[in-house]
Amino acid sequence: MILETIIGLEIHxxxxxxxxxxxxxxxxxxxxxxxxxxxxxxxxxxxxxxxNEEAVNLAVRxxxxxxxxxxxxxxFDRKNYFYPDxxxxxxxxxxxxxxxxxxxxxxxxEGMNKRINILRIxxxxxxxxLIHAEGEPITMIDYNRSGVPLIxxxxxxxxxxxxxxxxxxxxxxxxxxxxxxSDCKMEQGSLRCDANxxxxxxxxxxxxxxVEIKNxxxxxxxxxxxxxxEKRQKELYDxxxxxxxxxxxxKWDSGKGRTIPMRSKEDAHDYRYxxxxxxxxxxxxxxxxxxxxxxxxxxxxxxxxxxxxxYGLNDNETEVLISKKVLAEYFEDVVSYKVSSxxxxxxxKVEVMRMLKESENIEIPAKYLAKLIKLIENGRxxxxxxxxxxxxxxxxxxxxxxxxxxxxxEQISGxxxxxxxxxxxxxxxxxxxxxYLRGKEQSKIxxxxxxxxxxxxxxxPKLAMQILTExxxxxxxxxxxxxxxxxxxx
Amino acid sequence: MEIEKMxxxxxxxxxxxxxxxxxxxxxxxxxxxxxxxxxxxxxxSLCENxxxxxxxxxxxxxKNNKALGLLExxxxxxxxxxxxxxxxxxxxxxxxxxxxxxxxxxxIKKLRExxxxxxxxxxxxxxAMGSSTENSAFKTTRNPWDxxxxxxxxxxxxxxxxxxxxxxxAIGSDTGGSIRQPAAFCGNVGLKxxxxxxxxxGLIAFASSLDQIGTFTKTVKDAALGLQAIQGHxxxxxxxxxxxxxxxxxxxxxxxxKGMKFGLPKEFYQEGLDEEIKASxxxxxxxxxxxxxEVEEFSLPITKTGLSAYYIISSAEASANLARYDGIxxxxxxxKFSDIETLMLNxxxxxxxxxxxxxIMIGTYVLSSGYYxxxxxxxxxxxxxxxxxxxxxxxxxxxxxxxxxxxxxxDIGEKTNDPLQMYLSDIYTVNVNIAGLPxxxxxxxxxxxxxxxxxxIIGNFYEEEKLLKSAYALEQxxxxxxxxxxxxxxx
Numbered sequence: 016m017i018l019e020t021i022i023g024l025e026i027h028x029x030x031x032x033x034x035x036x037x038x039x040x041x042x043x044x045x046x047x048x049x050x051x052x053x054x055x056x057x058x059x060x061x062x063x064x065x066x067n068e069e070a071v072n073l074a075v076r077x078x079x080x081x082x083x084x085x086x087x088x089x090x091f092d093r094k095n096y097f098y099p100d101x102x103x104x105x106x107x108x109x110x111x112x113x114x115x116x117x118x119x120x121x122x123x124x125e126g127m128n129k130r131i132n133i134l135r136i137x138x139x140x141x142x143x144x145l146i147h148a149e150g151e152p153i154t155m156i157d158y159n160r161s162g163v164p165l166i167x168x169x170x171x172x173x174x175x176x177x178x179x180x181x182x183x184x185x186x187x188x189x190x191x192x193x194x195x196x197s198d199c200k201m202e203q204g205s206l207r208c209d210a211n212x213x214x215x216x217x218x219x220x221x222x223x224x225x226v227e228i229k230n231x232x233x234x235x236x237x238x239x240x241x242x243x244x245e246k247r248q249k250e251l252y253d254x255x256x257x258x259x260x261x262x263x264x265x266k267w268d269s270g271k272g273r274t275i276p277m278r279s280k281e282d283a284h285d286y287r288y289x290x291x292x293x294x295x296x297x298x299x300x301x302x303x304x305x306x307x308x309x310x311x312x313x314x315x316x317x318x319x320x321x322x323x324x325x326y327g328l329n330d331n332e333t334e335v336l337i338s339k340k341v342l343a344e345y346f347e348d349v350v351s352y353k354v355s356s357x358x359x360x361x362x363x364k365v366e367v368m369r370m371l372k373e374s375e376n377i378e379i380p381a382k383y384l385a386k387l388i389k390l391i392e393n394g395r396x397x398x399x400x401x402x403x404x405x406x407x408x409x410x411x412x413x414x415x416x417x418x419x420x421x422x423x424x425e426q427i428s429g430x431x432x433x434x435x436x437x438x439x440x441x442x443x444x445x446x447x448x449x450x451y452l453r454g455k456e457q458s459k460i461x462x463x464x465x466x467x468x469x470x471x472x473x474x475x476p477k478l479a480m481q482i483l484t485e486x487x488x489x490x491x492x493x494x495x496x497x498x499x500x501x502x503x504x505x
Numbered sequence: 506m507e508i509e510k511m512x513x514x515x516x517x518x519x520x521x522x523x524x525x526x527x528x529x530x531x532x533x534x535x536x537x538x539x540x541x542x543x544x545x546x547x548x549x550s551l552c553e554n555x556x557x558x559x560x561x562x563x564x565x566x567x568k569n570n571k572a573l574g575l576l577e578x579x580x581x582x583x584x585x586x587x588x589x590x591x592x593x594x595x596x597x598x599x600x601x602x603x604x605x606x607x608x609x610x611x612x613i614k615k616l617r618e619x620x621x622x623x624x625x626x627x628x629x630x631x632x633a634m635g636s637s638t639e640n641s642a643f644k645t646t647r648n649p650w651d652x653x654x655x656x657x658x659x660x661x662x663x664x665x666x667x668x669x670x671x672x673x674x675a676i677g678s679d680t681g682g683s684i685r686q687p688a689a690f691c692g693n694v695g696l697k698x699x700x701x702x703x704x705x706x707g708l709i710a711f712a713s714s715l716d717q718i719g720t721f722t723k724t725v726k727d728a729a730l731g732l733q734a735i736q737g738h739x740x741x742x743x744x745x746x747x748x749x750x751x752x753x754x755x756x757x758x759x760x761x762x763k764g765m766k767f768g769l770p771k772e773f774y775q776e777g778l779d780e781e782i783k784a785s786x787x788x789x790x791x792x793x794x795x796x797x798x799e800v801e802e803f804s805l806p807i808t809k810t811g812l813s814a815y816y817i818i819s820s821a822e823a824s825a826n827l828a829r830y831d832g833i834x835x836x837x838x839x840x841k842f843s844d845i846e847t848l849m850l851n852x853x854x855x856x857x858x859x860x861x862x863x864x865i866m867i868g869t870y871v872l873s874s875g876y877y878x879x880x881x882x883x884x885x886x887x888x889x890x891x892x893x894x895x896x897x898x899x900x901x902x903x904x905x906x907x908x909x910x911x912x913x914x915x916d917i918g919e920k921t922n923d924p925l926q927m928y929l930s931d932i933y934t935v936n937v938n939i940a941g942l943p944x945x946x947x948x949x950x951x952x953x954x955x956x957x958x959x960x961x962i963i964g965n966f967y968e969e970e971k972l973l974k975s976a977y978a979l980e981q982x983x984x985x986x987x988x989x990x991x992x993x994x995x996x
Contacts, residue, residue, distance in 0.1 A: 054606075054607060054608050057834065058829050058834075059588075059606065059607070059608075059835070060588065060594075060596075060601065060604070060606070060709040060710075060829070061586075061587070061588040061594075061606065061610060061706070061707040061708055061709045061710070062706070062707075063705060063706050063741060063742050063743065063744075064743065065740065065741060065742070065743045066743060093825050095824075095825055095828060095872070097828065097831060097849055099831070099833045099845060102829060102834065103828070103829045104825075104828030104829045104831060105825050105828060154845075156833075156834075285873055285874050287824075287825075287869065287872035287873060287874070287877075288872075289821060289822075289825070289872055289877075289881060290885075292712075292713035292714035292744075292822055293713050293743060293744060294743050294744075295743055295744060
C-alpha cells in the first residue's frame with residue numbers, strides 16, 4: 016500500500032496595527048508585563064469593545080494579497096471557553112462569516128507550479144500569555160498581548176509533504192511581509208502555525224482521521240514535527256493498526272523531538288459561538304476595497320520577474336533578494352546609487368546574509384555599500400579591503416571614508432609612488448630578478464609579493480603588476496646588454 | 506420644608522432662588538436615608554463625604570454666579586451595576602462584593618459633567634436578574650408603599666429610593682422591564698430610552714443586546730431632564746448611535762396630544778391581567794380620548810413568544826457576559842481549590858446566587874451545539890419578526906399604550922420559589938427590549954389596597970420626545986405625582 020500524506024495548516028498572524036483591535040492600547044512587543052493594558056483588554060466588568068478599522072483594512076489587504084474573495088458584510092462572534100489568559104472567557108472572533116474566503120498561494124515544487132488553496136481567513140483577538148514561574152507552583156498572566164489583532168488563515172488539505180508545508184509557509188510569510196500585513200516574527204509569536212495531518216492510500220478519495228499538532232514555533236520545528244507525526248502514522252499503517260489513529264490534538268515537544276497527546280475529540284470544546292452583540296456588523300464599502308487593492312504592494316513573484324527584467328539578474332541572484340522584503344528594498348536602494356546590480360546582489364547574497372545570521376537588521380546604510388562597490392570599481396580599495404571595511408561599517412556608525420583612512424586601506428594607485436616601491440623591490444632582490452630573467456615566471460609573483468608587503472597590501476594589484484612587468488621588461492634589455500658585455504669579455 | 510417631596514425641577518428652582526443650598530439638600534436626603542433606609546433597604550452603599558464635598562462646590566458656584574450644569578446639585582442614586590471609579594460596584598452579588606472599578610461609566614461621567622451629585626448605589630436583583638430585587642445577595646428592598654410588598658426589579662433599589670424620598674432622581678437599567686416594572690410598583694416615572702441612545706460603557710452587562718440605562722423620577726419633566734443629561738453618542742460603545750437629537754426634551758413637552766394616534770394591543774389586555782390594573786388603564790385611556798387623542802385597538806401577537814425569546818436571548822448573552830467572573834483577576838475567589846479548574850468552578854459555584862446560575866445554565870444550554878438552531882436561532886428569527894410587527898404598528902400609531910405589569914406589587918417571598926411565575930411578570934415589557942424601542946412607565950392610579958399601578962407608553966425608535974409629550978399630558982391630567990407614601994415601621 017502506497018500512502019500519501021495530507022496536510023492542512025492553520026496559521027495565526029498578528030496584524031501590524033499600532034493599537035489593539037478593540038481598545039487604544041499599544042501592540043508593541045516586549046513591554047513590561049501588563050503595561051499595555053486597559054479596562055477593555057483585561058475584560059473588566061462593564062467595558063465594551065470598539066473595532067479598530069485598521070485591523071479590518073489589514074485583513075482585507077491580506078485577503079487581496081492571497082487572492083481571496085472579500086466578504087463585504089462582516090460580523091463578529093463570541094467563542095466561549097474558560098482559560099485564564101482569556102479575560103472575558105470568550106474570544107471575539109468570526110465564525111460563519113469570515114472576512115476572506117477561497118484564496119490561494121502558488122508555490123514552486125521541484126520546478127513545478129503547485130496551488131495551495133486557502134479556505135478562509137478570519138479576524139479575531141489574541142489572548143494574553145501565561146508565564147509559569149520556574150520551580151514554583153505559580154503562574155503569572157501577561158495581558159499585553161490580549162486584544163492584539165489576529166487573522167487566522169486556514170488552508171485546504173492540499174499539502175502533500177512536510178517539506179511542501181514549509182515551502183508554502185515560506186511563500187506565505189513573504190507575501191504577508193511584503194503586503195505589510197504583519198511583521199511575521201515567529202520568535203515573537205506574530206506568526207504561529209498549527210498543522211493537521213493524516214495519511215491515506217493513494218487513489219482513495221476520502222480523507223482519513225486527522226491529527227492536529229500545536230505548539231510549533233519555527234519552520235524547522237514544523238518540518239520536524241510533521242515528519243515525526245507522518246512517521247508515527249505510517250508505522251501504524253505498516254502494522255495494520257491505523258485504527259489507532261484517533262482524532263486528537265497533539266502537542267509538539269521540541270525538546271524531546273516528539274508529539275504528545277494533548278486532548279482527544281471527546282474533550283473537544285463546544286465553543287457555543289453566537290453573534291457578538293456589542294459590535295454592530297461591519298460593512299466594507301466598495302471604495303474601501305478599491306483603495307486597499309491599490310495599496311497592496313508588489314508581491315514576491317512579481318518582484319522576481321521585475322528584478323530579472325530591470326536589473327538583468329538570473330534566478331539564482333534574485334532568489335535571496337526576494338526572500339525578504341527588506342533585502343529587496345535594500346538591493347534597490349543600493350542600485351539606485353548607480354552601481355552594478357550584479358555586484359550589489361553579490362554583496363547582499365554573501366556579505367549581508369552572513370551578517371544577518373547574527374543581527375536582526377541590516378546595519379549598513381545602502382549608500383555606504385554602494386560607495387564600497389564604487390571604490391572597488393575605481394580601484395581605490397581592494398576587494399578584500401572592502402570586506403574589512405564592510406564589517407567595521409556593520410558594527411559602527413562610521414563612514415566608509417573614515418574607516419579606510421583609519422585602517423590605511425586605500426590602494427596606492429599613483430604610478431610615481433608605485434614606481435619607487437617597485438624599483439626598490441627590483442634593486443633589493445637581484446637574485447629573483449636574475450631568476451626571472453632566466454625564465455622563472457614564479458619569481459615575478461615573488462617580486463609582486465614583495466611590493467605588496469612593502470605597501471602593506473595597499474598597492475593596486477593591477478597597476479603594480481603592470482609597472483613591474485614594464486620594469487622587468489626594461490631589465491630584459493639590461494639582460495641583453497649585460498649578456499652582450501659578457502660575450503664581449505669572452 | 507419637605508425636600509423629600511420635591512422634584513428635580515423644584516430643587517433646581519430652589520437653588521436659583523436661594524431658597525436652600527445644595528449642602529442643605531444633600532444633608533437632608535442623607536439624614537432621611539439614615540433614618541428610614543433600614544426599613545426600606547434601597548441602598549447598598551452611600552457616599553456621604555464626596556456628596557457633601559460636591560454640594561459645597563455647587564453652593565460655591567451659585568454664590569459666585571457661575572453657570573450651573575443641567576443637574577447642578579441634584580442628588581442621584583445609581584443602581585449598583587454601573588461602574589463608579591473608586592466606589593464599590595457589586596451588582597448585588599457576592600461575586601463582586603469587593604469590586605472597586607478603576608473607571609467611571611460614561612453615564613456617571615455625564616452626570617458629573619452636568620453637576621449631579623452621586624449619593625449612593627442602590628440594591629438590585631443580582632446581576633439584574635429578577636423582577637423583585639429579592640435576588641440580591643445582600644439585602645431585601647421593601648416597597649415604600651407597603652413594606653410587605655416587593656418594590657419590583659431588578660432596579661428595585663433605585664425605584665424605592667425615589668418613592669421613599671431618598672433622592673429626587675435615580676439611574677437604573679432595563680433589560681426586560683427592570684426600570685418600568687419597579688417604577689410601576691413604586692409609583693414613579695421610569696424611562697427606558699431607545700437602545701443605543703444612552704451609552705452602556707460601564708454598565709456591567711447582563712444581556713448586551715437588551716440592556717439599556719434609564720431614569721427614575723417623580724415626574725415626566727424630570728425624566729426629560731434626566732434623559733437629556735445621560736443621552737448621546739459615546740465612542741466607547743459601538744452600539745451607541747449617532748443621531749442629531751438635540752437632547753432637550755422639554756421643548757415640546759407641553760404641546761399636548763391632540764390628534765395623536767394611540768394603539769391598544771389587545772393581546773396585552775387579555776387573561777392574566779389584574780382587573781384593577783385593567784380598569785385603571787381604561788380610565789386613563791378615557792382621559793387620553795378627552796384630551797383629543799385617538800385610540801384604537803389592534804393586534805400585536807407577540808406576548809407569549811416574546812417572553813420565551815427574551816429568556817433565551819438574555820440568558821444566552823448572560824452566559825457569556827458572566828463567564829469572566831472566574832476568580833482569577835478580581836471578584837470572589839474560593840478557598841477550596843487544587844488546580845485552575847477547581848478554582849474557577851468553586852469560585853463560580855460559591856460566588857453566584859441561584860437565579861444567576863439558573864440563567865447561566867439556560868444560556869449555556871441554548872447555545873450548545875445541537876440545540877442552537879432549536880432555541881437561540883429561532884429566538885433570533887422571532888426577534889426580527891417582533892421588530893417588523895412593531896414597525897407596522899408605528900406606521901399607524903404614534904405610540905402604544907399597555908399595562909406595565911400584569912399584577913400588583915406582590916408579597917415578599919411570594920414568587921421566589923416559582924421562577925416561571927416570576928418570569929411572567931415581564932410579559933408586557935420584554936418585547937420592547939427585544940425590539941430596542943423606548944418606553945415609559947408612569948403612575949396611573951392606586952389599587953384599593955393603596956398600591957401604585959403603572960401604565961406603559963411605547964414609542965418608535967428615537968421618538969422619546971413624542972413619548973414624553975404623551976406621558977406628560979396624561980400625568981398632568983391625572984395629577985397624582987404629589988402623592989407620596991408615608992414611611993412606617995417594618996410590619
